Amino acid sequence: MRIVVVGAGIIGAALADRLAARSQDEVVVVEEDAPGAGTSGTSYAWVNANDPADPAYHRLRTAAMSTWRELAAGFGDPAWYREAGNTTWAVTEDAKAELAERVARLGELGYAAELIDIGRLRELEPRVRAPLDALIAHYPDEGYVHGGAVAQALVRRAGDAGAEIVTGHRAVGLNTGGDRVTGVRLDDGRDLDADLTICAAGRHSPALLATAEVALPLVDPSEPGSPAPCLVATTTAAEGVVNGLVHAPGLSARPAPDGGLVLEADDLDAGIDEAASPELMRTVGAELLARARALVPKLRAGVAGVRRCVRPLPVDGYPLIGLQRPGLYTAVTHSGITLGPHLALLIEREIRGEALPELAPHRPDRA
Numbered sequence: 628m629r630i631v632v633v634g635a636g637i638i639g640a641a642l643a644d645r646l647a648a649r650s651q652d653e654v655v656v657v658e659e660d661a662p663g664a665g666t667s668g669t670s671y672a673w674v675n676a677n678d679p680a681d682p683a684y685h686r687l688r689t690a691a692m693s694t695w696r697e698l699a700a701g702f703g704d705p706a707w708y709r710e711a712g713n714t715t716w717a718v719t720e721d722a723k724a725e726l727a728e729r730v731a732r733l734g735e736l737g738y739a740a741e742l743i744d745i746g747r748l749r750e751l752e753p754r755v756r757a758p759l760d761a762l763i764a765h766y767p768d769e770g771y772v773h774g775g776a777v778a779q780a781l782v783r784r785a786g787d788a789g790a791e792i793v794t795g796h797r798a799v800g801l802n803t804g805g806d807r808v809t810g811v812r813l814d815d816g817r818d819l820d821a822d823l824t825i826c827a828a829g830r831h832s833p834a835l836l837a838t839a840e841v842a843l844p845l846v847d848p849s850e851p852g853s854p855a856p857c858l859v860a861t862t863t864a865a866e867g868v869v870n871g872l873v874h875a876p877g878l879s880a881r882p883a884p885d886g887g888l889v890l891e892a893d894d895l896d897a898g899i900d901e902a903a904s905p906e907l908m909r910t911v912g913a914e915l916l917a918r919a920r921a922l923v924p925k926l927r928a929g930v931a932g933v934r935r936c937v938r939p940l941p942v943d944g945y946p947l948i949g950l951q952r953p954g955l956y957t958a959v960t961h962s963g964i965t966l967g968p969h970l971a972l973l974i975e976r977e978i979r980g981e982a983l984p985e986l987a988p989h990r991p992d993r994a
Contacts, residue, residue: 636667639827640781641971663778691969710770711871808955862928
């Protein structure tokens with residue numbers, strides 16, 4: 628087969644890497660920018676299966692965490708993957724009850740989750756301060772990735788294995804013959820023929836699929852108040868300030884690749900839509916830094932950058948994976964960082980003819 632993968636975020640990059648290495652098929656990757664330059668490179672990039680609400684989906688995410696370990700091992704302990712653990716706490720009575728229930732349910736599912744005391748927190752994160760009466764939880768197997776670096780490494784390895792990498796050009800339409808998708812048209816007028824086109828274009832997928840009258844139920848990031856956009860700030864160098872992921876009330880923090888911190892807070896994302904002004908983004912960045920300095924009293928870093936991250940959010944929250952028309956396979960999910968390499972493994976097996984029940988609940992055309 629000739630396979631064209633549209634998008635080189637974490638899902639498209641992982642697909643290209645796996646397909647190029649494990650088959651004699653001709654693989655082409657199309658990326659408008661650089662690999663990982665979009666959502667994958669700007670997101671908080673937390674690798675986890677921390678939500679026990681849906682046991683089947685939890686199992687999928689737990690399997691994905693194992694796939695990350697295998698992938699990283701194949702690259703020889705790369706700096707872009709860190710299984711550094713996640714620490715979180717709650718301070719209100721309602722939040723404490725919710726956290727205690729989550730830890731208990733995760734434990735019942737066999738997931739590494741434990742309640743710890745303030746002394747253990749200080750061992751794990753000696754520079755971080757939490758209230759003495761906080762209920763604290765630790766998840767030792769969770770981690771984070773530097774999404775842009777991962778995507779670049781995967782695409783580079785796919786190229787070394789023979790994949791053709793087309794960057795700097797956008798797929799503006801799907802070409803069709805009858806009911807079948809036969810490839811893509813690029814913004815320079817070129818047509819790339821394909822026996823199978825895989826749409827892994829994240830937030831841009833609905834626009835591309837619409838050119839072949841194919842719908843995808845994603846939350847519209849352009850609507851006022853849309854939950855799809857968020858804001859992520861990075862700080863200047865702050866080496867060793869936090870060791871792993873820290874989820875405090877009002878702030879999430881983890882190490883950045885250059886020694887600074889990556890900061891995010893859900894409650895500050897309101898209004899961070901496509902019309903958000905530079906002044907608003909700077910204001911939110913300053914607030915994130917203020918919260919980080921409260922979390923880590925000895926932090927002396929400043930804001931290095933503030934970026935909007937537009938997440939591809941399926942309407943019901945679950946992945947959109949599978950054939951939508953003959954010759955067209957779609958792979959889009961909000962949990963791309965956690966699920967990307969594992970979905971690539973499953974998709975590669977499925978397009979070779981295997982029946983995979985774990986993907987059955989996640990078809991794009993589900994009711």
